[in-house]
Amino acid sequence: MRIGLIGTGRIGSFHAGVLARHPEVDALVVADTDRDRAALLARRTGARAVPDAAGVFAAGVDAVVIASATAAHAELIGRAARAGLPAFCEKPIALDLPGTLDALRAVGRAGTVLQLGFMRRFDAGYGAARAAVRSGALGRLHTVRTVTMDPAPPPAAYLPLSGGLYRDCLVHDFDMVRWVTGREVTEVYAVGSDAGPAMFRTVGDVDTAAVLLTLDDGTLATASATRCNGAGYDVRMELAGERDQITVGLDARTPLTSAEPHGPSAPAGPWPGFLERFAPAYEAELDAFVRVARGELPNPCDGREAWRALLIAEACELSRRERRPVTVEEVAKEAGGDPGHDPSATP
Structure with a gap:
């Protein structure tokens, strides 16, 4: 080729x-x-x-x-x-x-x-989590948590072009919530903080954000992200059900230090960034x-998968600005259409 x-x-x-x-x-x-x-x-x-x-x-x-x-x-x-x-x-x-x-x-x-x-759809951990949820091994899923933390902010020139933290960063988490659980997000409530570097305030973006997502079967999910995690690059997903719970992204390089007397210490070589963490997936x-x-x-x-993740990100931006819950359906209707289905896509 x-x-x-x-x-x-x-x-x-x-x-x-x-x-x-x-x-x-x-x-x-x-x-x-x-x-x-x-x-x-x-x-x-x-x-x-x-x-x-x-x-x-x-x-x-x-x-x-x-x-x-x-x-x-x-x-x-x-x-x-x-x-x-x-x-x-x-x-x-x-x-x-x-x-x-x-x-x-x-x-x-x-x-x-x-x-x-x-x-992330090609990452071994997320794939295993998807299989566990779909097999029923966790039982009825009731709680999902995702975390995406960059070790340092991007260059200031990148921010106006990025689309903001929800569209640029958390959109991956929104895609994973849908892909792993097999459910759709129906409503979001999003907040954000621009208390970090001034460049975020200058462009109307936030450096840290948290979102509560309601799925179509009643499962609750939270997604949080920051551009300022000095410990290293940290991307995780936790899924808890009535039978069991599992986590994605917890390994010897996860930049976490336990506060417990006998807990694990900080890793010697934490993940420095997304290319290193997700190289096999890329x-x-x-x-x-x-x-x-x-x-x-x-x-x-x-493309329709990207569309649905972007709808969630857009709902988050609206929710943050207006300080209220926003349904994804509201945003989809405002967008004025549906891209349709790609016949080459996996059902």
Whole structure:
């Protein structure tokens, strides 16, 4: 296969290394608005650099991986759809619901495949948790807790482009709540704090947030996140049922220190960031995309999945601003449509 990669920043460079090593990828074509960065990555991975995204589409590629700046995602998804190419795109599709809806409708009209980059779906721990819930091993699920904590804030220039903590960070937790439990979120109540670095207040974002989510079967879930967890990168999920409870993300590198006299001490090498923590999951999702593009695998995370996670994030932003519970249905109706179903998606 010939794969085109658009965007050679941190995650794009990681994806390039994975694709360059993949046994089914015969050629890799890369492009970036920073041409020098693209050329350097091409030399390092054995890829071919082209001047821009148009060059990628003109290179006769069989599929496209989109890892560019978020503002370009929707346009590139539409371009891939019109070219009849399968596309993998890092989340989000767009920073707002109308842009997301337009891109998904373009994919629907073209009948092409769009796989979204929710890498936690390919993490072994989350997969095991999903299997435990679906098997009934936990009994009736009554409580879910998720935590996502970054060790340090991103650069100030990133914040206005990020979409905010709910859309950029907690959207992964919202996707996992849906994917692991098999239930839909019906209502949220969200709060946030901007008491940390001033750059968050400047752009109207928060550095720390907490959300109470009600699922359609009455299960309660909480999701919390922060940009300022100095102990290290911490991503966990706890699921408690009437028979048993389990946790995802608890290992020798989890940046937790027990306050108990005989509890575990702080890890010697805590997780420094998301690429290190989820490296195997990132590799697995790209391998899945190659198989999807070859027609060997149903789409494991289609655009509608991203849409539903974004609806929850949008409901959280509205809830935080207006200090009230918000139903996801309210936000969906305000968005004015439904992207429909991707026929290539896993049921």
